Amino acid sequence: MPMTTLADAPLRQARNSAAFWAATGRSRGHEVIRRPGFLAVNGDERAGLRILIQEPATDTAEIIDLVRRAPGPVNLEDPFSATDLSALELRSWQMPVMLRPPGPVEPPLMEVVRVRDEPDLRAAELALIAGFDLTRFEPYRAGEMFPAALLEQPGVDVFAARLDGVIGGACVTMVDEGLGSHYWVGTPPGFRSRGVGRAVMVGSLTALPDLPFTLTASRLGRPLYESLGFVVAADSTWYSGAGPLRP
Incomplete structure (x- = not known):
């Protein structure tokens, strides 16, 4: 596999995101829709619809139809910021796609584990629901966000x-x-500013030191990622809506 560069990081991130969300959809038993220009995971009224643009300036006819018929919340990622989705009544914002070349990191300052069992998976699930304020998954149903089958998906x-x-x-x-990519990097409010976010990032990078990594950074997360060697490659445009949306 050729070295990942800043120029091709958005495309590599798009492909990795599609692989991740397809794995998530399979583990949840949701419909996975593959098209040349995008991948969609069509969930239920709580998980909603996730769409990942795979090519710049993708045709939007089917995307618009999927969004308008979505059973629940809509989240859409365009790492190229090149597809015109102005016809949709969705909130939009930009976040940087970042790239880190392979290389070692300092060991984490607290215990970091690769989750293997049900109790740890449930604890991680609860931490991320709280960390991202995912009210869509409340009241809590164990395994709805992270089914046990997710750990059986290749690469996850x-x-x-x-x-x-x-x-x-x-x-x-x-x-x-x-290529490795990070998703759902988060801590509940009571654990913030205590080095937990850095520890979980360092622990995951330590486990995979020979791979380049990408991620899409929030404004608050970007300084942490830059301190770990991630560099901005491009701006990704994200869209979100409550769904279902109608013409």
Whole structure:
């Protein structure tokens, strides 16, 4: 596999995101829709619809139809920021796609585990629901966000950091076609500013030191990622709506 560069990072991130969300959809038993220009995972009224643009300036006719018939919340990612989705009544914002070349990192300052069992997976699930304020998954149903089958999907790993014996943060990594990517890097409010986010990132990178990594960074997360060697490659446009949406 050729070295990932800043120029091709958005495309590599798009492909990895599609692999990750297809794995998530399969583990949840949701419909996975593959088209040349996009991948969609059509869930239920709580999980909603996830669409991942795979090519710049993708045709939008089927995307618009899927969004308008969505059973629940809509989330759409365009890492190229090149597809015209102005016909949709969705909130939009931009976040940077970032790339980190392979290389070692300092060991984490707290215990970080690769999640292997049900209790740790549930604790990671709860930490991320709280960390991202995912009210769509409330009231809580164990295994709805992260079914046990997710850990059986090729390339998927969940990492969790323990502070004072309690899982206080987690992330998910997806390895596909020689590239790793991070998803759901988060900590609940009570564990923030205590080094948990850094620990879970460092722990996951330590486990996979020979791979380049991409991610899409929030404004608050970007300084942490830059301190770990991630560099901005391009701006990705994200869209969100409550659904179902009608013409």
